[in-house]
Amino acid sequence: xxxxxxxxxSELLLGQIANTNAQFLSQQLAEIGIDVYYHTVVGDNPQxxxxxxxxxxxxxxxxxxxxxxxxxxxxxxxxxxxxxxNKSLVLDEEAWRSICDYFSKTKRPMSPNNRKQALVLEGSYxxxxxxxxxxxxxxxxxxxxxxxxxxxxxxxxxxxxxYGRPFLLQKRHVREKIVSRVLRFFxxxxxxxxxxxxDFIDAQTNPTIAPLASDGEVTLRLTAKHEREEEAKRxxxxxxxxxxxxxRPYFYGYNDDTLFSKxxxxxxxxxxxxxxxxxxxxxxxxxxxxxxxxxxxVIAGGVVCYTNEIKENVLHVPKEILQTEGAVSERCAxxxxxxxxxxxxxxxxxxxxxxxxxxxxxxxPVGTVWIGIAIEQGTKTFGLTxxxxxxxxxxxxxxxxxxxxxxxxx
Amino acid sequence: xxxxxxxxxSELLLGQIANTNAQFLSQQLAEIGIDVYYHTVVGDNPQxxxxxxxxxxxxxxxxxxxxxxxxxxxxxxxxxxxxxxNKSLVLDEEAWRSICDYFSKTKRPMSPNNRKQALVLEGSYxxxxxxxxxxxxxxxxxxxxxxxxxxxxxxxxxxxxxYGRPFLLQKRHVREKIVSRVLRFFxxxxxxxxxxxxDFIDAQTNPTIAPLASDGEVTLRLTAKHEREEEAKRxxxxxxxxxxxxxRPYFYGYNDDTLFSKxxxxxxxxxxxxxxxxxxxxxxxxxxxxxxxxxxxVIAGGVVCYTNEIKENVLHVPKEILQTEGAVSERCAxxxxxxxxxxxxxxxxxxxxxxxxxxxxxxxPVGTVWIGIAIEQGTKTFGLTxxxxxxxxxxxxxxxxxxxxxxxxx
Numbered sequence: 001x002x003x004x005x006x007x008x009x010s011e012l013l014l015g016q017i018a019n020t021n022a023q024f025l026s027q028q029l030a031e032i033g034i035d036v037y038y039h040t041v042v043g044d045n046p047q048x049x050x051x052x053x054x055x056x057x058x059x060x061x062x063x064x065x066x067x068x069x070x071x072x073x074x075x076x077x078x079x080x081x082x083x084x085x086n087k088s089l090v091l092d093e094e095a096w097r098s099i100c101d102y103f104s105k106t107k108r109p110m111s112p113n114n115r116k117q118a119l120v121l122e123g124s125y126x127x128x129x130x131x132x133x134x135x136x137x138x139x140x141x142x143x144x145x146x147x148x149x150x151x152x153x154x155x156x157x158x159x160x161x162x163y164g165r166p167f168l169l170q171k172r173h174v175r176e177k178i179v180s181r182v183l184r185f186f187x188x189x190x191x192x193x194x195x196x197x198x199d200f201i202d203a204q205t206n207p208t209i210a211p212l213a214s215d216g217e218v219t220l221r222l223t224a225k226h227e228r229e230e231e232a233k234r235x236x237x238x239x240x241x242x243x244x245x246x247x248r249p250y251f252y253g254y255n256d257d258t259l260f261s262k263x264x265x266x267x268x269x270x271x272x273x274x275x276x277x278x279x280x281x282x283x284x285x286x287x288x289x290x291x292x293x294x295x296x297x298v299i300a301g302g303v304v305c306y307t308n309e310i311k312e313n314v315l316h317v318p319k320e321i322l323q324t325e326g327a328v329s330e331r332c333a334x335x336x337x338x339x340x341x342x343x344x345x346x347x348x349x350x351x352x353x354x355x356x357x358x359x360x361x362x363x364x365p366v367g368t369v370w371i372g373i374a375i376e377q378g379t380k381t382f383g384l385t386x387x388x389x390x391x392x393x394x395x396x397x398x399x400x401x402x403x404x405x406x407x408x409x410x
Numbered sequence: 411x412x413x414x415x416x417x418x419x420s421e422l423l424l425g426q427i428a429n430t431n432a433q434f435l436s437q438q439l440a441e442i443g444i445d446v447y448y449h450t451v452v453g454d455n456p457q458x459x460x461x462x463x464x465x466x467x468x469x470x471x472x473x474x475x476x477x478x479x480x481x482x483x484x485x486x487x488x489x490x491x492x493x494x495x496n497k498s499l500v501l502d503e504e505a506w507r508s509i510c511d512y513f514s515k516t517k518r519p520m521s522p523n524n525r526k527q528a529l530v531l532e533g534s535y536x537x538x539x540x541x542x543x544x545x546x547x548x549x550x551x552x553x554x555x556x557x558x559x560x561x562x563x564x565x566x567x568x569x570x571x572x573y574g575r576p577f578l579l580q581k582r583h584v585r586e587k588i589v590s591r592v593l594r595f596f597x598x599x600x601x602x603x604x605x606x607x608x609d610f611i612d613a614q615t616n617p618t619i620a621p622l623a624s625d626g627e628v629t630l631r632l633t634a635k636h637e638r639e640e641e642a643k644r645x646x647x648x649x650x651x652x653x654x655x656x657x658r659p660y661f662y663g664y665n666d667d668t669l670f671s672k673x674x675x676x677x678x679x680x681x682x683x684x685x686x687x688x689x690x691x692x693x694x695x696x697x698x699x700x701x702x703x704x705x706x707x708v709i710a711g712g713v714v715c716y717t718n719e720i721k722e723n724v725l726h727v728p729k730e731i732l733q734t735e736g737a738v739s740e741r742c743a744x745x746x747x748x749x750x751x752x753x754x755x756x757x758x759x760x761x762x763x764x765x766x767x768x769x770x771x772x773x774x775p776v777g778t779v780w781i782g783i784a785i786e787q788g789t790k791t792f793g794l795t796x797x798x799x800x801x802x803x804x805x806x807x808x809x810x811x812x813x814x815x816x817x818x819x820x
Contacts (some may be wrong), residue, residue, distance in 0.1 A: 014446075290694075
């Protein structure tokens, strides 16, 4: 199957939103082994949509549309396709009932154009919308499959996963199973990682290896195909072991893991509590940790000591230290970690101090960072020199905090 | 001009990244009055890229490419276009010098394929890359303008703004000036805002009004065209005044303002310092404030009191209050705000407590929120019931904190 994604919506052409639907569907299709060759975005205009479909028909045999299934007169995806395919639109009883239910439940008045949302292409397979009103649909005409999905991601994504993806898998009669696994690395650059495993990358056939760098991290996506799922998994296990034998110190997790979620899980396993003193990072580390559900079982809290007064008065860093060595110093990081641990009565204290920019501080250049980690047995400190803008330096500092603490805890 | 954006890169078709370049360029082109009719994404494949360009040539007279200007053999945008236009690629001396400089400065070894990056289409106008190696370029052949930009946003965006946009403005010989202004609102829904100014929206011609809702905020983009820039500005001023006469209580800023940046600016104007006690928000409020440069002049810092022990031991909220009324209570919010103000010796204290979910807390449902604001004259508290997931509740709580404090300070 050669797939093309057509997103319909003038808001995309005006740049009001990014086409994240194409990203989601591309990932999904890659996972089930369907190659996507083109994305197209077109506005709410029947002539231009027709032209886009005509182009797509020449080069693709699976065309997936997102958007344009709403109730207003701007929404014309299914009308345009019905015209092109010479099909009529018919009322889908189930969708119509669910729309009526929605209005009676929320006691909102229904307008006549809501009925339009329950119309589907005659003879199409209807994809139920469990998070909104407009149903999706799929139909194959002249060996080309058209799938229509709603635009809002919170409706489109669950619809595709629950109904669209199984439809395509069945359509393809695939017996081959595709298994994918992402390995996540920190503290190693993309080119260095690629150099370490260059021979595997050059020799890749099944599984394949796709490296990607973002936000100061590098990931490798391993994808294997096999008729038996266990065999596909075994192929990935084997490659993973060979890769990690070379670069294990930088490996921290799989798939949707983050350094923060790994740290939370490890603290929970160890039944240890953490307190945090943040100067440079200004609350970012605590924010990332507490954004995770159930963080409160191990994250005690902490102090954001953005000024020296708070370092002194709340965290009891002696004035002399601040005056002689400065707030951006190894000694200050050490005391911040030790004292926040005591103040909060937690097992571990971690601290962040440094210069995020735009200007230097205490004569120390932008990117100077000190991290302190205090445990019962003593305190360790880590010095870093980071590059990048203010946000990047703060985020990479917080991630290094996770990384160093994870290494101590293992 | 009818514009089409072609992004070249297999990573987009695999869903590894979203096509944010198309969003950025669409916004930029809308601002200068160029209509974008199509976005296309195509992989690193010369046949399919050629096909995409042939399609684009039929329907557009400005084609802007992003990506495929790198040093590897996968990067083939300019080679493919050179082939199609029957042009050769020639070395751009300035780009070549800047690439050599880069390697000598960073002491990295140069590889032969780096020279490929300094090649440009013969006769093209070269767009300097001040944030990377590959230059961009623009050339007009048979009334169609081709503009080639690099893929990484941090190279592409400044290149387009500094060199690409002026090139297009000159190309169009526009005498008409386009002025755009975004008005930002909080604590009002999109449909309510639209209803309040429905007559203006219905009557819009010049200026135009484009509403957009995101992240619990609503914006209106006003865009006016006129030969004289001052007159375009005057048209926008007039419409803005008419709109704000109806909905001023919800208006908080312009363009790139955020509630956090407005609060920072107001605190600076008033020369007031702020301390923060965060339970529910777990550091998010402080993180957003300190992410802004120069926050340290007015943001003292604060306490993230994620557990009751810290509320009691660090913020001195009496145990009885926590046991009888609970951590999620008006009284607790009040004491947190007052005590963090005292602890940090700041002019103002603000506090956040509540239930972010996924589970209820102290028998209080997810979305229950209390905000306290303590100033010298006394303390105000605000109760909210918010809907949405964990992240949305935390972010909206932090924004309401800004909003209420801004109202008190004005």
